[in-house]
Amino acid sequence: MGNCGIGQKIQQLEIYKSENDLYEVFASLKLLDEQIFSVIFEMLKAEKIEDCLKFLSYIQNLQQNKQDILQEENPSILYKDQMLNVEKNIINRIMDILNKLKDHDYNKQNYSRVEYEEIKKDLIIKISYDKKIIEFLKFLVHLTGLDERFIQCGSNSLHLLVQMKLDLKELCFQNIRIRNTSLAGANLLRCDLSGSEFDNINISGINLNQAKLLNCKWRNLRINELNKFNGHRNSVNFVCFSPDGKSLASCSDDKSILFWDVKTGKIKPIIREKGKINSLSFSPNNNILAFSSEKIVYLWNPKTGKQICVLSGHHADVISVCFSTDGTTLASSSKDCSISLWNIKTGQQKAKLVGHLKWVQSVCFSPDGTTLASGSYDKSISLWDVKTGVQKAKLDGHTSWVNSVCFSPDSLILASGSNDSSIRLWNVKKSQQKAKLDCQAGYVFSVCFSLDSNTLASGYEDYSIRLWNVKTGQQRAKLNGHSNNVNTVCFSPDGAILASGSEDNSIRLWDVMVVQQKLELEGHDETVISVCFSPDGTTLVSGSADKYIRLWDIKTGKEKAKINGHSKAILSVNFSPDGTILAAGNENNSIHLWDVKTGQQKAKLVGHQGYVNQVNFSPDGSTLASGSGDKSIRLWDVKTGKQKAKLDGHSQYVNSICYSPDGTTLASGSDDNSICLWDVKTGQQKAKLDGHSSYVNSICYSPDGNTLASGGADNSINLWDIKTGQQKAKLDGHEERVHSICFSPDGATLASGSSDNSIRLWDIKTGQQKAKLDGHSNFVRSVCFSPDGNTLASGSGDNSIRLWEAQTEQQILPPNNSFYKESLAILSNTIHSDSTTSYITILKISQNPNLEAEGTLIMKGEFFDYKGKFNFRE
DSSP: OHHHHHHHHHHHHHHHHHHHHHHHHHHGGGGSOTHHHHHHHHHHHHTTOSOHHHHHHHHHHHTTSHHHHHTOOOTTOOOHHHHHHSOHHHHHHHHHHHHHHHTSGGGTSOTTSGGGHHHHHHHHHHHTTOHHHHHHHHHHHHHTTTOGGGHHHHHHHHHHHHHTTOOOTTOBOTTOEEEEEEOTTOBOTTOBOTTOEEEEEEOTTEEOTTOEEETOEEEEEBOSEEEEEEOOSSOEEEEEEOTTSSEEEEEETTSEEEEEETTTOOEEEEEEOSSOEEEEEEOTTSSOEEEEETTEEEEEETTTTEEEEEEEOOSSOEEEEEEOTTSSEEEEEETTSEEEEEETTTOOEEEEEEOOSSOEEEEEEOTTSSEEEEEETTSOEEEEETTTOOEEEEEOOOSSOEEEEEEOTTSSEEEEEETTSEEEEEETTTTEEEEEEEOOOSOEEEEEEOTTSSEEEEEETTSOEEEEETTTOOEEEEEOOOSSOEEEEEEOTTSSEEEEEETTSEEEEEEOSSOOOOOOBOOOSSOEEEEEEOTTSSEEEEEETTSEEEEEETTTOOEEEEEEOOSSOEEEEEEOTTSSEEEEEETTSEEEEEETTTOOEEEEEEOOSSOEEEEEEOTTSSEEEEEETTSEEEEEETTTOOEEEEEEOOSSOEEEEEEOTTSSEEEEEETTSEEEEEETTTOOEEEEEEOOSSOEEEEEEOTTSSEEEEEETTSOEEEEETTTOOEEEEEOOOSSOEEEEEEOTTSSEEEEEETTSOEEEEETTTOOEEEEEOOOSSOEEEEEEOTTSSEEEEEETTSOEEEEETTTTEEOOOTTOHHHHOOOOOOOOOEEOOSOEEEESEEESSSSOOEEOTTEEEESOEEEETTSOOEEEO
């Protein structure tokens, strides 16, 4: 197993080296004009070129003498003027880039796969603001329609564009050929995809409203929820894939075991017993199925459907069974608090392991066969030596029942799920806890590792399935669909599919190669830097690097208005206390005041010599404070627009300012690592708070004015006693810099947003983390509570705004969206449309509403899901 671990590390190093090489290739585009890509593509398309490198080489040869181009008699060569204007060194550079990409992993591998998740995140951060690289990625997408040697390269490029949340609406993607990637969440509104060919594409949540799909050939389409199996009449207790991955076995309280064909969803032979069936396990060679019913363990031949033998020895119901890796031993655990090891050949009990004080709920062999783990209702986990039957270690830490235990494929980590709502990861060699994964979703009923050990799946009491990044401990995805507790989760042998069984009596299959896209407030084309609620809580305002201010209706999630008038990125937005005026600070060193009702500019405040990083109204609305990159703070008279005072004291950029609730004090945070408190009447500095070891990015007063919170680039949050100026507490948990913090209106909770892409909620009394909200795919730049405290808004570098229910820590989904109104569709007949089917209302391929296509035009198209079926309804 050690060699396997080394091999994985080498592979990861190679992937990271490949990513660095890829960025260097993209970075070499800096000297080019992005318009050249459209010129070249139009030449390639006009000539119907199938070998772009050969054609560019031909142009290069012609450019040896520009007169040759002018006198060229070949009627198939078009765009002579453009070719004359393309310098030779530009053609050389583009040819060099394409040659490098042709042989790169980027043109061979599927970059939407899990193993590329981390390097893709880093790559997106580096390239998301570079328009030349973005235009080149679009060029590569278009190139797939001409040169088949660049299909995977272009497919990965389209995936990156989707991941970067770029505006792809109304673009022409005619004849593109995309394969082996994910376009989950792509907004292709009104795009022309006529003649396109898709193969093995994840299309979960894509928006095809009013798109043109003429003569398309889309095959092997996939979505996150691949299928739903209905057959059990009671709670599904356990699911297990056969070793070849072709079949899935499930057992239930309805006293039956069903075998399912994974591809077709059809039920194979059925086993029925007298009592409810709690657990089952396939032998590694697929010849034996073990399952437990009441006090008995049964061994069956899954091929013939005949019973092999009965294992009897427990004095109470058997809850869990598991085969050893070599298939010679079966472990069973029981409500009698014991574990039995059985010799499969003889059917005799080899050993009885005693040590737990209550039910033994789950057992699992390590893949290397040396250790058996057991989880119990006594809140403990035991590690047993398989050869000797001796307890090697006892793992304590859970505060309630341990429902499930599972080893990672490399045998180095043990995961455990408990009724204490946590998952814990344990270092098996050291017998120590290495991580705790919390999401406040209720009891954790089941855990299972992916084949590569990088992802952990878990089933919860809140009906959800969560996917976790084992390396970082962060939640990668949340899969919704079940309507009751998720009792069991299991990865397929190839790691591509996750099966889940629930108390809603159903089994669902999920595509876990990509993260499921969540709904967002979409509109901004670049980073959302600041968000703020109106005083009445009905409107959210957002400011972005795209130079626009947008106003959103909180109830519907729709954009109410867009304010255009800034010439550079908007860094801060803030409502006046009466909600009539909106202030915005920007990178143009100025502040704009806007009339909220009319959207008209009321005033422009000029005076700062650097970026205006934050603006904040005084509680009475008469004064506006601003903090700037020129190291100063300025106070402005809102009525006259004139500067009232200038506060100097910081030695570096002022990043954040905040009025105390009584309006007498102004706090400021700076790149000089300090926080200053200022007397608003006198303009004098009252105190200086030192405690951060790096930039202070955000500060916020508690509603009672007694506490000041500060978030910094040192990844920490500090709580300060305003009366004494002393640090009360330090909140650690974020893995990267803290960009924004905000108190809830009742002062009990503090929200924080970070470069680690997460939002965290903190209990102010205890200083403990209450929840971690995952969903953004880039840094969280701004967080803001609604006036009633029920909603938290977040703005991110992924260009999105998300709304969260503060009490449940769940993301809010707009109720009026037709995408979420339809909740059920059944997979049915394949479509071969020979005539125009115009204005399709709903186009779906799953039970869950995972795709929108309203007003879409389809003609003579072929659309197949991965099973050769597809469904749309008028």
